Amino acid sequence: MDKIENNKAWFLVLPVLLLVAFSAVIPLMTVVNYSVQDTFGNNVFFWEGLGWFKEVLxxxxxxxxxxxxxxxxxxxxxxxxxxxIAIALCMPKRGFWASVCLVLMSLPLLIPWNVVGTIWQILGRTDIGLLGYTLDQLGISWNYARNPVHAWIIVVVMDVWHWTSLVALLAYAGLQSIPQAYYQAAKIDQASRWKVFRYIELPKMQGVLLIAILLRFMDSFMIYTEPFVVTGGGPGSATSFLSIDLVKMALGQFDLGPAAAFSIMYFLIILLVSWVFYTVMTNIDKAEGK
Amino acid sequence: MSLQWMAWTMPTAIFFGTIAGLLILFTILAIRFPETPRRGVLTIETTRGDRLFITLLGSAFINAGWLALSGQPQWWALGICALYAYAVFRWV
Structure with a gap:
């Protein structure tokens, strides 16, 4: 134990702590306070106890x-x-085309979410949208505003279009960091393409893939803007995901109490999942560090 | 400063006071009695702080589950949480 722990460094974190307190902790505490009360506005509250939680659960x-x-x-x-992963494996490793691929892949990531929603909302329409019109001409009665399956298809395809490049770019970065010696060794052993992928590339990409899964899970779990623009949560409530339903409850109906209880349960689920991912990731890092 | 905008109530104040108190207590413990992380039944490295986090998060879900499924007084869930906390600090 020759390492000296100096806890005074924690004071350097104090400004961030203050910022987080005002941007996250105090609003969160307010939500907890709302969740046990009822209000009709004007900052007047009535005690409700755990009623809203029971209702939400x-x-x-x-x-x-x-x-x-x-x-x-x-x-x-x-x-x-x-x-x-498949796209990352197909991308050229270096040279002019590698840069072209990287730029093309990052384009969807740069588009604001509501614009992505608008693009797909228009694309899917049968009167002016390319996709909708083509499907209509092919004899498929396509209507994402009435058919729940069509609504799901367009929301899923939109998300895949918007975010697959993030996974591909992360996987690509993971692939680039594998030293050439591994491939040479595999070549000497006459390993098949599948075995190279299974025993060299996949294990080496494990870290970045976990980050990709975590990011994509969190983002999709909190998705709001794109389905809101395209389907508005409909038809009926077919594409009402948690955020859309929560906003309907909090702002549409002004049910602050139930919405607050709902938010806390939502937050707890996200906290649990994040903790599991974080623990798995740090344990992999430690196992690799040995 | 008026705290009215945050709609405070006594029970929520006690709730947050308890959590703040626990955090302060564990900070003092960490400074006074430094420790090395250990591996328990979950096979992950945990410190006292990690075990507190697992306890608090788990307790939230135990309370939610009790409220949704049992229909019995909520205090009993607190008892289960105490047992759970003991198990976490003993074996995790």
Missing amino acids: TSSRVHGALGRQLAFSAIILAIQIPLG
């Missing part, structure tokens, strides 16, 4: 939104992660 509407949310996150992860 047993509400079929919230269960439905949570189910749709989990399904959506599972679907986009199941598509984006393998697709992103």
Whole structure:
């Protein structure tokens, strides 16, 4: 134990702590306060106890939104992660075309979310949209505003279009960091392409892929803008994910109490998932550091 | 400063006071009695602070589950949380 711990360094974190307190902790505490009370505005509150939590926890509407949310996150992860890896494997490793690919891949990531929503909203329309019109001409009765399956297809495809490049870029960065010696050794052993992928590339990409899964899970779990612009959560509540449902409850109906209880449960789920990912990632780092 | 905009109530004040108190207590413990992380049943390295976090987060879910499923007084959930906290600090 020749390392000296100096806890005074913690004082340097103090400004950030103050900022976080005002931007996150105090609003969160206010939400907790709202969740046990009822209000009709004017800053007048009535004690409600755990009633809202019970309502939210047993509400079929919230269960439905949570189910749709989990399904959506599972679907986009199941598509984006393998697709992103496949794209990264196909990209040229160096030279002019590598740069072209990188620029093209990062383009969707730069577009603001509501613009992405508008693009796909228009693209899917049968009167003026290229996709909708083509499907219509092919004889498919396409209508994402009325058919829940079509609404899901367009929301999922939109998310895949918007975010697969992030996974691909992360996987590409992971691939680039593998030393050439590994491939040479594999060549000497006459390893097949699949074995190179399974035993060299995949293990070496593990770290970045976990980050990609975490980022994509969190982002998709909190998705709001794009489905809101394209389908508005409809038809009915077919694409009402957690955030959309929460905003409807808090702002549409001004049910601050139930919405606050809903937010806290939402927050707890995200906290749990983040903690699991964080623990897994740090443990992998430690195992590699040995 | 008026705290009215935050809509404080006594129970929520006690709730946050308890958490703040626990954080201060564990900070003091960490300074007075330094420790090395250990591995328990979850096979992950944990310090006292990690175990406190696991306890608090788990307790939130125990309370939510109790409220949704049991229909019994909420105090009993606190008892389960105490057992859970003991288990976490003993074995995790």
